[in-house]
Amino acid sequence: MFEAFLAGAGTVLTWKGMLYASIGATVGYVFGFLPGLGASVAVSLIIPITYGMTPMYAMIMLAGVLGGISFGGSITSIVINTPGEGANAATCLDGYAMAQQGRAGEALGASAASGFLGHALGIIVLIAIIPAMQKLVLFFGPPEWFALGVGGLCLIAAVSGGSLLGGIISGAAGLLLSMHGVNPVVGSPRFTFGQMWLWDGVPLLCLIIGIMALAEMIVLFTEQESISKSGTVNMGGVWSGVRETLKRLPLVVLAGMQGVVIGAIPGVGGNVSSWIAYAQAKAMSKHPETFGKGNIEGVIGPESANDSVQAGALMPLLSLGIPGSPSTAVLLGGLIMHGLNPGQEMLQQNLDVVFALTTAHLFGSLVTVTIGLWAAKYFAYVTTISSRILVPMVSVLCLMGTYATRGRVSDIAMTIIFTVVGYAMIKCNIPRVPMILGLILGPLVERSYQVCMQLSDGSLSIFLTRPITVVFLSLIPVSLFASKIFGLFRPKKKNQTS
Amino acid sequence: MKSLNRWLVMIIGVFIASALTVGVGTAISAADFPNRPITIVVPVTAGGGYDLGARNIARFLPKHLPKKVDVVVDNMPGGGQLIGVHSVYAAKQDGYTLVAFNAIGALMAQFVRPETVKFDMNKFIFLGLWQQDIRGIGLGNNMKEKTWDALVKRSAQKPILIGTGGAGTGQHIDPLILEAVSDLKLKYIHYDGNAQVDPAIGRGEVEMQMGQVSVLTRMEKQKIGWGFCVIDVNRAPLAPNIPTCLEAGMPRAVYDKMTELPFFGVDRVLAAPPGTDPEIVEILRDALWKTFKDPEYLDGVKKIKGEDNPMTGKDYQNLVGKKIQAAKESKDLIEKLKF
Numbered sequence: 050m051f052e053a054f055l056a057g058a059g060t061v062l063t064w065k066g067m068l069y070a071s072i073g074a075t076v077g078y079v080f081g082f083l084p085g086l087g088a089s090v091a092v093s094l095i096i097p098i099t100y101g102m103t104p105m106y107a108m109i110m111l112a113g114v115l116g117g118i119s120f121g122g123s124i125t126s127i128v129i130n131t132p133g134e135g136a137n138a139a140t141c142l143d144g145y146a147m148a149q150q151g152r153a154g155e156a157l158g159a160s161a162a163s164g165f166l167g168h169a170l171g172i173i174v175l176i177a178i179i180p181a182m183q184k185l186v187l188f189f190g191p192p193e194w195f196a197l198g199v200g201g202l203c204l205i206a207a208v209s210g211g212s213l214l215g216g217i218i219s220g221a222a223g224l225l226l227s228m229h230g231v232n233p234v235v236g237s238p239r240f241t242f243g244q245m246w247l248w249d250g251v252p253l254l255c256l257i258i259g260i261m262a263l264a265e266m267i268v269l270f271t272e273q274e275s276i277s278k279s280g281t282v283n284m285g286g287v288w289s290g291v292r293e294t295l296k297r298l299p300l301v302v303l304a305g306m307q308g309v310v311i312g313a314i315p316g317v318g319g320n321v322s323s324w325i326a327y328a329q330a331k332a333m334s335k336h337p338e339t340f341g342k343g344n345i346e347g348v349i350g351p352e353s354a355n356d357s358v359q360a361g362a363l364m365p366l367l368s369l370g371i372p373g374s375p376s377t378a379v380l381l382g383g384l385i386m387h388g389l390n391p392g393q394e395m396l397q398q399n400l401d402v403v404f405a406l407t408t409a410h411l412f413g414s415l416v417t418v419t420i421g422l423w424a425a426k427y428f429a430y431v432t433t434i435s436s437r438i439l440v441p442m443v444s445v446l447c448l449m450g451t452y453a454t455r456g457r458v459s460d461i462a463m464t465i466i467f468t469v470v471g472y473a474m475i476k477c478n479i480p481r482v483p484m485i486l487g488l489i490l491g492p493l494v495e496r497s498y499q500v501c502m503q504l505s506d507g508s509l510s511i512f513l514t515r516p517i518t519v520v521f522l523s524l525i526p527v528s529l530f531a532s533k534i535f536g537l538f539r540p541k542k543k544n545q546t547s
Numbered sequence: 548m549k550s551l552n553r554w555l556v557m558i559i560g561v562f563i564a565s566a567l568t569v570g571v572g573t574a575i576s577a578a579d580f581p582n583r584p585i586t587i588v589v590p591v592t593a594g595g596g597y598d599l600g601a602r603n604i605a606r607f608l609p610k611h612l613p614k615k616v617d618v619v620v621d622n623m624p625g626g627g628q629l630i631g632v633h634s635v636y637a638a639k640q641d642g643y644t645l646v647a648f649n650a651i652g653a654l655m656a657q658f659v660r661p662e663t664v665k666f667d668m669n670k671f672i673f674l675g676l677w678q679q680d681i682r683g684i685g686l687g688n689n690m691k692e693k694t695w696d697a698l699v700k701r702s703a704q705k706p707i708l709i710g711t712g713g714a715g716t717g718q719h720i721d722p723l724i725l726e727a728v729s730d731l732k733l734k735y736i737h738y739d740g741n742a743q744v745d746p747a748i749g750r751g752e753v754e755m756q757m758g759q760v761s762v763l764t765r766m767e768k769q770k771i772g773w774g775f776c777v778i779d780v781n782r783a784p785l786a787p788n789i790p791t792c793l794e795a796g797m798p799r800a801v802y803d804k805m806t807e808l809p810f811f812g813v814d815r816v817l818a819a820p821p822g823t824d825p826e827i828v829e830i831l832r833d834a835l836w837k838t839f840k841d842p843e844y845l846d847g848v849k850k851i852k853g854e855d856n857p858m859t860g861k862d863y864q865n866l867v868g869k870k871i872q873a874a875k876e877s878k879d880l881i882e883k884l885k886f
Contacts, residue, residue, distance in 0.1 A: 089594070090593075092593075093593035093594070093598075093622070097606075100606065183769070186746060186749075187746055187750050190746075190747070190750050191752075231627070231713075231715075232714075233739060237660075237715075245625075245626045245633070245663070246625070246626075246630070248625060248627070248629075248630070249624070249625045249626065315740075315742045315743055315746060365742070368769075369746060369749065369769050369771070370768070370769055371742040371745050371746070371765075372594065372742055375594075378592065378594035378595065378742075379593045380594075381594060382594035382595070382598060382599050382602075385850060385851050385852070386599060386603070386847065386850060386851060387850070388850040390768075390852075392765065392768055392769050393769050393770060394768050455623070455625065456621075456623060496738075499737070500737070500738060503734075503735070503736045504708075504752060
């Protein structure tokens with residue numbers, strides 16, 4: 050195994066390997082940065098460029114793209130409250146609040162450091178459990194997904210700020226939105242009003258960009274001169290963000306481990322993991338009351354999970370030859386076109402290729418973090434630009450992003466509707482994040498529940514006979530009061546802002 | 548009066564000139580075809596079998612066109628491929644917008660859910676079929692039945708749990724048809740996408756799945772199950788170790804009934820919008836057929852674990868006509884498929 054590691058990692062660390070991984074990572078960085086153009090689009094566009102390469106270097110370049118993608122999305126989440134992908138949405142809450150306080154540099158530094166550490170942790174875990182990887186992937190079935198989804202819905206309490214009733218209303222609206230589209234049991238369209246563009250449901254990106262980014266742009270345009278309320282930005286904050294992250298290694302590790310596990314479940318992924326990490330961070334924090342108001346831990350937790358989840362998503366790919374996420378589905382396509390077939394055969398016969406894939410993935414993350422740290426101060430300046438210039442630019446970028454994802458005008462229309470809804474929610478003081486959680490978790494809860502009912506002939510006992518499900522469900526009430534429980538073990542201090 | 552006549556002559560002249568220009572333009576466009584990039588719309592997300600097949604065609608088709616232009620793939624997923632198919636059905640009939648899709652799925656939508664469809668499969672111009680999937684039955688490791696009779700007997704005791712990637716997908720329709728023409732009893736568990744079925748088999752949650760041969764070989768390679776049979780009279784080149792359904796003991800009558808039905812299987816085709824200029828259609832059909840025989844293209848087919856069983860556009864056009872006729876005569880089956 051060690052020889053295979055040296056051979057695989059060695060190939061990536063040649064000048065040619067590093068060059069290809071860096072090109073891939075830079076492409077990933079740019080695509081992550083542009084809202085809507087996520088990892089799947091980046092990988093599918095780069096595949097034709099790899100046709101002339103050897104399979105090994107093609108794979109290194111494709112893995113570099115995936116390694117580099119998530120940090121790009123974090124930048125826009127922090128600076129302009131616009132997540133590059135759904136998985137970056139949790140970073141908006143405290144990242145953007147920090148940007149409004151003139152601390153964008155600090156948030157970007159924390160995001161880069163926690164993202165890289167989460168990524169490295171994920172890859173280390175992935176390599177460490179190679180022999181048992183398939184068992185881990187097969188460990189979680191529909192009852193466990195259901196418990197995870199229900200637990201996730203309870204996060205509404207954690208992200209509702211001061212308005213629990215508003216959070217429940219918003220979360221319920223998100224769940225209702227998740228019901229649009231094809232009914233998972235009978236396969237027929239549901240709540241589509243005869244419109245084919247609603248068959249695939251409400252796109253998460255339209256909701257996030259509408260109620261978060263564009264609604265915030267209206268507020269910015271009507272009420273503020275620039276994102277940074279003081280009109281200044283602390284340029285020394287980038288390294289301070291890195292230092293703050295290193296002081297919170299337990300949070301990075303916990304969120305990262307959770308990200309790897311959730312990433313390993315096909316079809317769940319980063320959208321869920323980053324919110325769970327947000328709740329974890331809040332529960333572990335000495336100052337949970339400052340979450341949503343610019344607590345750096347609200348950036349560190351989701352970013353660590355968001356990056357480690359990508360390593361987790363490689364597990365189904367490497368152990369079963371099936372993709373764990375949309376981006377690994379495209380990666381799998383690219384690998385197959387080059388004659389590489391991930392799965393048990395590759396694990397047994399081409400372990401060096403597996404190590405090259407993981408090393409290139411990590412190297413891609415390192416490249417983008419390096420570029421990101423260097424460029425963070427320039428990005429932070431965006432928060433001082435006059436709203437009269439910034440708002441039209443960001444709005445166009447957002448609408449282009451929603452259109453580019455699927456090439457549908459209906460997506461632009463939906464985004465505009467959600468913008469109006471989001472602005473109304475801001476004015477009525479109704480939290481917006483629960484609506485996003487409802488849309489993300491609704492399908493997971495509904496579909497896993499339906500599968501459970503099909504398997505058990507409608508008996509709810511299926512949730513009580515699986516040990517992991519029982520543990521997950523039992524942890525839900527604990528998680529609801531986690532901050533109180535953690536608080537009991539902490540020495541009492543005077544309130545400080547984190 | 549004179550001036551009015553002059554205006555009239557001028558208007559008529561402009562009209563005739565325009566008509567001639569358009570006419571000449573059309574003639575030129577056929578003679579000059581292609582002179583800009585051709586787009587293949589793939590109505591599913593990137594990364595899957597259709598996408599890989601279409602990209603393999605897009606890579607080598609330019610070699611065989613009269614003029615070398617780029618052929619690009621545009622993923623337009625949604626509505627169980629219907630959004631992309633509708634979009635190309637209504638596209639400009641100039642040969643620059645094509646669609647790569649599952650003709651059987653679209654045919655089924657036309658007959659089983661007509662309210663969702665605004666196209667007529669008979670009117671599409673088929674340029675060629677690049678793959679007719681060889682389907683098969685895969686069983687989990689805890690299933691030990693080696694023959695068709697044993698499988699039917701086991702299903703009579705307790706319906707076999709079969710995993711699908713969702714209601715209405717090929718993984719669901721094929722076993723529905725198999726059940727309709729045989730004594731096999733199945734219980735369907737619908738997962739959220741095909742990627743969740745393999746792990747379900749690995750966990751022992753479901754006992755069976757139906758899919759293309761590469762699904763069966765993947766199950767065997769990942770050691771989560773085994774190939775019970777392929778639905779064909781010959782063994783599949785990709786999986787010569789897996790017996791045919793007839794070798795596994797499936798009655799010939801069941802096989803014949805199943806494969807004669809218009810909605811069984813997956814036909815991966817490339818088509819142009821109705822009304823496309825016949826000369827352009829001929830150019831495209833010819834280039835596509837040459838592509839199907841190109842050794843580099845075939846190497847790509849091997850890599851993506853595809854089947855090499857293409858059909859010319861003309862032959863497939865005829866076959867679709869027959870399938871439509873058969874569908875019109877299969878009212879009972881259509882009722883059964885309205886799950």
